[in-house]
Structure formats: structure tokens, C-alpha cells
Amino acid sequence: MSNSNQHVPAIVIGRLPLYLRALTQLSSEGRRVTSSQELSEKLGFSSAQIRKDLSYFGEFGKQGTGYEIEFLEKSLREILKVHHVWDMVLVGAGDLGHALANYGGFETRGFSIVAIFDANPIKIGTRLGDWRVQPMEEIRVTLRDKKIQVAIIAVPAAAAQTVADELVEGGVRAILNYAPTTLSVPPRVKVYHIDPVAGLQSMTYYL
Amino acid sequence: MSNSNQHVPAIVIGRLPLYLRALTQLSSEGRRVTSSQELSEKLGFSSAQIRKDLSYFGEFGKQGTGYEIEFLEKSLREILKVHHVWDMVLVGAGDLGHALANYGGFETRGFSIVAIFDANPIKIGTRLGDWRVQPMEEIRVTLRDKKIQVAIIAVPAAAAQTVADELVEGGVRAILNYAPTTLSVPPRVKVYHIDPVAGLQSMTYYL
Numbered sequence: 001m002s003n004s005n006q007h008v009p010a011i012v013i014g015r016l017p018l019y020l021r022a023l024t025q026l027s028s029e030g031r032r033v034t035s036s037q038e039l040s041e042k043l044g045f046s047s048a049q050i051r052k053d054l055s056y057f058g059e060f061g062k063q064g065t066g067y068e069i070e071f072l073e074k075s076l077r078e079i080l081k082v083h084h085v086w087d088m089v090l091v092g093a094g095d096l097g098h099a100l101a102n103y104g105g106f107e108t109r110g111f112s113i114v115a116i117f118d119a120n121p122i123k124i125g126t127r128l129g130d131w132r133v134q135p136m137e138e139i140r141v142t143l144r145d146k147k148i149q150v151a152i153i154a155v156p157a158a159a160a161q162t163v164a165d166e167l168v169e170g171g172v173r174a175i176l177n178y179a180p181t182t183l184s185v186p187p188r189v190k191v192y193h194i195d196p197v198a199g200l201q202s203m204t205y206y207l
Numbered sequence: 208m209s210n211s212n213q214h215v216p217a218i219v220i221g222r223l224p225l226y227l228r229a230l231t232q233l234s235s236e237g238r239r240v241t242s243s244q245e246l247s248e249k250l251g252f253s254s255a256q257i258r259k260d261l262s263y264f265g266e267f268g269k270q271g272t273g274y275e276i277e278f279l280e281k282s283l284r285e286i287l288k289v290h291h292v293w294d295m296v297l298v299g300a301g302d303l304g305h306a307l308a309n310y311g312g313f314e315t316r317g318f319s320i321v322a323i324f325d326a327n328p329i330k331i332g333t334r335l336g337d338w339r340v341q342p343m344e345e346i347r348v349t350l351r352d353k354k355i356q357v358a359i360i361a362v363p364a365a366a367a368q369t370v371a372d373e374l375v376e377g378g379v380r381a382i383l384n385y386a387p388t389t390l391s392v393p394p395r396v397k398v399y400h401i402d403p404v405a406g407l408q409s410m411t412y413y414l
Contacts, residue, residue, distance in 0.1 A: 010251060011218075013412050017405035025389060042389070044217060081411045088407075095306035100403070102302065104364075105387040109404040110411065149414055150407065157311075174410035176403055180312040182232060182249070190413055192406035196307070196383055197316040198224035199399035200295075200357065203381035204288045204317065205220050206397055207356055 012053045016076055018043055019050065023073040024109075035066035082110025087146055089172075091163050092154030093118040093126070093133045096178055100154055101129040111150065115142050119159065136166065143170030150174045157181040164191075219260045225250055226257065227283040231316075234276050242273035289317025294353055296379075298370050299361030300325040300333070300340045303385055307361055308336040318357065322349050326366065343373065350377030357381045364388040371398075 022042045026034055036047035043050075054060050054072075057079055061067045077083040090100055090113050097116065106112060116131045117139045118124060124135045134142070142148065151172045153163050160179035167175060174190045177183055183191050229249045233241055243254035250257075261267050261279075264286055268274045284290040297307055297320050304323065313319060323338045324346045325331060331342045341349070349355065358379045360370050367386035374382060375396055382398045384390055390398050 014409045016412070017402070017408035020408065021402065021405060022389075079412065080408045081414060082408055086407075086411060086414075095302045095309065099302035099306060103387070103403070105404055109408070111404065111407055150411070152403070173414055174407065176406050176410075180310070182229075190410040192410055194401060194403060194406060195224070195228065196310070196359070196401060197312055197318065198228060199383050199401060200293075200318055200381065201224035201227065201287045201289055201316070202221045203383075203397040203399055204293060204357070205223070205286065207288060207380055 008056045012056060015045065015049075015053055016080055019054070020073060020076040020080065020082075023069050023076065027069050027073055031069055033066050034069055036061065038066075077110070080110075085110055085112050086150045087112055087114040087148055088150035088152060089114065089139065089142065089148055089167075090116045090152045090154060091118070091136075091139070091167070092152075092178075093120070093123045093128050094154065096154040098128060100152060101131065113152075114146060114148070115139075117142075119155075136163075139166055140170045143167070143172060148172060150176075152176045152178070153183075154178045215263045219263060222252065222256075222260055223283055223287055226261070227280060227287065227289075230276050230280040230283065234280055238276055240273050241276055243268065245273075284317070287317075292317055292319050293357045294319055294321040294355055295357035295359060296321065296346065296349065296355055296374075297323045297359045297361060298325070298343075298346070298374070299359075299385075300327070300330045300335050301361065303361040305335060307359060308338065320359075321353060321355070322346075324349075326362075343370075346373055347377045350374070350379060355379060357383075359383045359385070360390075361385045 022039055036050040039050050040047040060072050088111055090097055093116055101116060115134060116128055117134050117136050119136045123133050126133050149172055151167045153160055153175060155163055157179045160181050161183060164175060164183045164185055168185055168189055173188060176192050178194045185191055229246055243257040246257050247254040267279050295318055297304060300323055308320060308323060322341060323335055324341050324343050326343045330340050333340050356379055358374045360367055360382060362370055364386045367388050368390060371382060371390045371392055375392055380396050384398050385401045392398055
């Protein structure tokens, strides 16, 4: 399962979480074995694509018998490094921040919000789920003390770059960006942009 | 620019909105011309990939002079059918629904929320931005009367399939799904799943 000798295209890495999600769902339905055909029907990628993607990381399927779900799920978790839980901070305690703080799906899939920050004095000190909203002034110390590498930006577009700069300065290396703007970060930092309109536009093509 | 004679892979269609977003940004910065190299640096796909993707739809670039931004932007809007604005409904008036109702980025990129629905009696009748939250009982009539084809689901996972069934029954053909669950819909209906954890997992691979 070593991938140190081979460069895996980013586009392949981007599909692995979707395979993992589909496997977890099958597993929760009590299933033990699946096939690239079944995954293909669930996900809309061709079965050849799925087999090729997985072949970067080793031999998971046997001709004729398919993939053992539990093993492939465990392997993908290790490849994606979500076999342990990443602490993360959430910046932005508005409507979206509330939705994210109450989102039940992080912990089981490898992520845990450990602190929430906002620049708005009205929000600071209020409770949001299990957390007390902290002022932005405290973020750098929290990031350093807890060695946080993962963050979510859920602030307005105009504030997002400043927040990103703070996060990068504090050592964050992966940012999930909900703000409708492109962030400028050093090459060592990854940004994943949640863009609802891009999702909508990829569907209207077919209408 | 005809694409009727050629099947374009879904994965290519999925990248077009990202090209369009990058072009719109360049355009807003007053730029007139760009290159596959520049788009590559902005987006993280190879320039060969970008040239190949765009070549499905015609000849946009000239060797040595690059792409004319305004023309390519206009062409992509037409290909993605967002040169006009799609009316859409939002289902779910919770925190996420509030965030989406207040999201400023829809109209300029081809989408307009025309009605918001919720099943919760406490929410029904309350104002959310420019809208009054309507009961789910009214959704089918609204979908039919306004010939709505696009919808956003922002309800808890447990309610999402029932909502999807209502939308499909009402004639919706494109669903942006924020609920952390896989929806079962007929093949003619497209679903785009907004999954923050898949985004996070595609970054932790690199940490």
C-alpha cells in the first residue's frame, strides 16, 4: 500500500473519499463484498476508472470475487490518513458556522472541531454547540498549542483572505473554504473550495 | 460549439464551472487574455488537461496568443446553460438554509432562489431574507406553476430522501444535496452532493 514511489494524480486522490463514503454506506448496510461495477453505478465513474484508481495503492480486488469492503475501507482510511481523528478549528460563527458546528458527520469520518473563532464582538463568548466562540486574537495560540493542521473558513468573502493568512501563519496546512472567493496561500497549504454554484452549473449542462 | 455529436465525460463537465469561475475572476481584475498555463496554476489541473477539456467544445485558443477571456467566459456560460438565470427552490430553513438564503453568489452565476420550504411548523411563515418560509404541502404546486427544475436540499439526513422524492415528483431535475446521505433518484435526475468531509479527506492525504 506504499505510495511513496509513485506520484498519484490529485484527481485520483479527490475520488478516494467518494469511494470510502460509498464503502462505508455499503458496510453500514451489512454488506461484505462489492465490485467496481457496483461502485460505478453508485458513483457515476466507470468501473475501469475505479479499478485504475485503486491500483495505484495495491491489489485490492480479486478477479471474479470483487473487493472485500472492510479491508478496502480500512485501507482507504489509512491512505487518506483518516484512520485517526484530526483536530480542526472553525472560523466563522454565523449561520454557516452554526450549521457546521451542529453537523453530525465529522467525527466518524476523521475530523473533530476543537475550537470556534469569530471576529464579531457580539458572537465572541456565546455558546455554539459544545464550544464557546473565541476571539480571533486567540487563534494563533490555539493553533500552535494544539498543533492544528486543519481548518474550516466560514466567514464572508471580504474577510476570508485575512483569516487564511492567520491560519497559515499558525501552521494550518489544509483549509476547507466556504467563502465565495479564491484564497492565496503558499504551495505547501492545500485549499478545498466548497462552491455550491460550481455544483449547480455542472448539472445544468444536462438540462 | 455544438456538443450534440460527441459525448463529453461527466468529469470534464465538472471542471467547466471551475474554468468559468477562474475566468470570471480574471475578467473582474480587468484582464483580457489568459493561457492554459495560467489557468493551470490557478486551478491545479495540468495545462494539457485544460486544453483537452476545452477542445471538446471548439477552438478557443490560438497557439501563442492564448484564450480571449470574455469570449471563453461567454462560451462556457452557454455550454453550461447559465447564460440565463435558473429559478430554484431551497428546502430547509435551518442554519444552513439561512446561510444559503443570504449567500450573495447565486444570481450573478446563473441561479435565483424563488421559494423556501420547511416542514417545521415553527419555521413556516417566518421571514428569511426576501422570502416567507412556506410549508412543504405547497411545494408541488410551486414547482409545477413555476416550472422549477433546480433545487437545494438543506434538511437533516433523515428527511432528505422524502424531500428528494417530492422534488422529483414535482419535476425537478437537478438537486444540490447538502444532507449527509446518498439520495436515490431516477436516472434523469442529477444530484450533486456537497460533502465537506470528502473535501477534508482529499487534503489530509497530503499531510
